Amino acid sequence: MHFHKKVIFLLLTGVILSMPASCVTKTNQQSKQPKGATIFKGTDTNKGGLGHPEIFTSNLPIVIIDTSGKWIRDEPKIPAAMKIIYDKSGGRNSLSSQHIDFKGKIGIELRGKTSLGFPKNQYGVEIQDDEGNDKDASLLQLPAESDWVLNGPYSDKTLMRNYLAYEFSNRIGRYASRTKFVELFLNESSDTITGDKHYVGVYLLIEKIKRGEDRVDIKPLKPADITGGYILKIDKTDRYETYFFTRTGTRLFHVYPK
Structure with a gap:
């Protein structure tokens, strides 16, 4: 498949926003294995389908996640390997490309409540070192951090x-x-990896909301000093989370500090 580049322009209070979109038409390595995760096996060039490096190209970065045969669940995270292919010069990305933006170990889990029942799942991703500890990394030129979200916009057919x-x-x-x-x-x-079997669609890589200089930049709190910033959220009940009610009955969950 080829994904021809389009540009969508939106005008809002004098600001022009451009973004890539995908239009589909049809055309005719191996490295040291991180602890707890598989090496990437490459692409299947012996079968027909999207898995052929010559066939699947995209103007969007390509994310490949391999769990070594384990099913991803809703907690705890399981070890996996992730590779991101991205040509920073603006060229098209393919499964066989050598333009590697990231390659390493991650922990991955399902996320969401209602969306757990959707055919297109959402995932929480933590970048990890070889010992399974969280590690900061820059993905697709975004500021380095360890925690990320892969949002599958199943209920939003515009994807935008x-x-x-x-x-x-x-x-x-x-x-x-x-x-x-x-x-x-x-x-x-x-x-x-073949496109026919393993392609799951267009996703949005999102920075996970957390305290940090390049995320929510609020002052860290200490037990003896509670003057500073707090992160709260409105969400569905989770038995492991603490919350309180406002005077109007809105339930607010603690995100930071825990």
Whole structure:
């Protein structure tokens, strides 16, 4: 498949926003294995289908996740390997490309509540070192951090609502999670990556909301000093989370500090 580049322009209070979109038409390594995760097996060039390096190309970065045959669940995270292919010069990305933006070990889990029942899942991703400890890394030229979200916008058929909301906020100088559109391939079997079997669609790579200089930049709190910033959220009940009610009955969950 080839994904021809389009540009969508939106005008909001004098700000022009451009973003890539995908239009589909049809055309005719191996490294040291990180502890707890498989090496990448490459692409299948012996079978027909999207797995052929010559066939699948995209103007979007390509994310490949391999779980070594384990199924991803909703906690705890399981070890996996992740590779991101991205040609910074603006060229098209393919499964066989040597333009590697990131390659390493991650922990991955399902995320969400209602969306757990969707055919297109959402994932929480933590970059890890060889010992399974969290490690900061820059993905797709975003500031280095360990925690990320792969958002599968199944209920948003435009694929743009989260992107636009976050982008508009950042454009007016109010921090919101930075995002990048990607194409995701997910291998939960022991097979070689092929597009026919492992392509799961367009996703939005999102910075996870957390305290940090390059995320929500608020003063860290200490037991003896509680003057500073707090992060709260409105969400569905989780039995492991603490919360309180406002005077109007709104339930607020603690995100930071825990």
